[in-house]
Amino acid sequence: QVQLVQFGAEVKKPGASVKVSCKSSGYTFTDYYIHWVRQAPGQGLEWMGWINPNSGYTHYGQRFQGRVTMTRDTSLSTTFLELSTLRSDDTAVYYCARGTRVSHYSSLFDPWGQGTLVTVSS
Amino acid sequence: QSALTQPASVSGSPGQSITISCTGSSSDVGDNNYVSWYQQHPGKAPKLMIFDVSNRPSGVSNRFSGSKSGNTASLTIFGLQAEDEGDYFCSSHTSDSRYVFGIGTKVTVL
Numbered sequence: 001q002v003q004l005v006q007f008g009a010e011v012k013k014p015g016a017s018v019k020v021s022c023k024s025s026g027y028t029f030t031d032y033y034i035h036w037v038r039q040a041p042g043q044g045l046e047w048m049g050w051i052n053p054n055s056g057y058t059h060y061g062q063r064f065q066g067r068v069t070m071t072r073d074t075s076l077s078t079t080f081l082e083l084s085t086l087r088s089d090d091t092a093v094y095y096c097a098r099g100t101r102v103s104h105y106s107s108l109f110d111p112w113g114q115g116t117l118v119t120v121s122s
Numbered sequence: 123q124s125a126l127t128q129p130a131s132v133s134g135s136p137g138q139s140i141t142i143s144c145t146g147s148s149s150d151v152g153d154n155n156y157v158s159w160y161q162q163h164p165g166k167a168p169k170l171m172i173f174d175v176s177n178r179p180s181g182v183s184n185r186f187s188g189s190k191s192g193n194t195a196s197l198t199i200f201g202l203q204a205e206d207e208g209d210y211f212c213s214s215h216t217s218d219s220r221y222v223f224g225i226g227t228k229v230t231v232l
Contacts, residue, residue, distance in 0.1 A: 037223075044125065044211060044225050044226040045211050045213075047221040049220075050221075061220055062220070097168075105215070106156060106173060106174055107156035107157055107158040107214065107215055107221075108170055109160070109170060110173075110179060111170075112168055113167065115167055
């Protein structure tokens with residue numbers, strides 16, 4: 001079955017960077033967009049951006065421009081999210097989610113990874 | 123991009139129907155038919171319930187129904203059940219090829 005697997009948790013100091021991973025299985029990795037969405041404690045969902053695993057092309061949310069980098073390793077069927085210059089309000093669960101087929105338009109994020117908790121604290 | 127507006131909470135008794143609204147603008151909800159809805163239980167990842175305004179993924183109960191009029195999308199849950207309790211988020215594709223989520227609605231089954 002289609003699965004997105006995320007590992008563990010991270011604790012970082014303000015100003016540092018974090019890189020989280022998302023491994024896809026059960027489908028052709030390069031056929032579907034991957035999105036990253038975060039959720040601060042007790043808060044709603046915030047879309048961060050998407051990556052086209054086939055081309056590596058990315059499109060980021062405006063408030064993350066300049067601070068976020070999404071990459072992929074097709075040999076590992078894995079997508080990475082790197083967020084730099086961390087602040088305390090970046091503390092959140094970071095989810096990856098599969099989007100629609102590349103070059104198609106739809107609104108679905110399905111399925112989701114289990115999330116990676118990133119805590120930013122001095 | 124501002125978050126889409128949803129009511130903070132909606133409640134209903136078992137068997138009743140409830141509707142959650144999701145209001146955006148002509149740059150998102152009103153711009154296209156790419157609105158989706160997600161259910162989230164505490165400590166769990168969100169689950170897709172409706173995509174492209176009114177389509178149900180396989181495995182999702184037909185008690186869930188989506189619609190849209192202008193800049194407002196809606197999710198209706200018919201025959202409310204205890205397992206429907208949780209947080210619900212809408213999402214829309216935007217005119218600049220990004221996505222935006224709603225602020226979330228807590229559904230309580232009385």
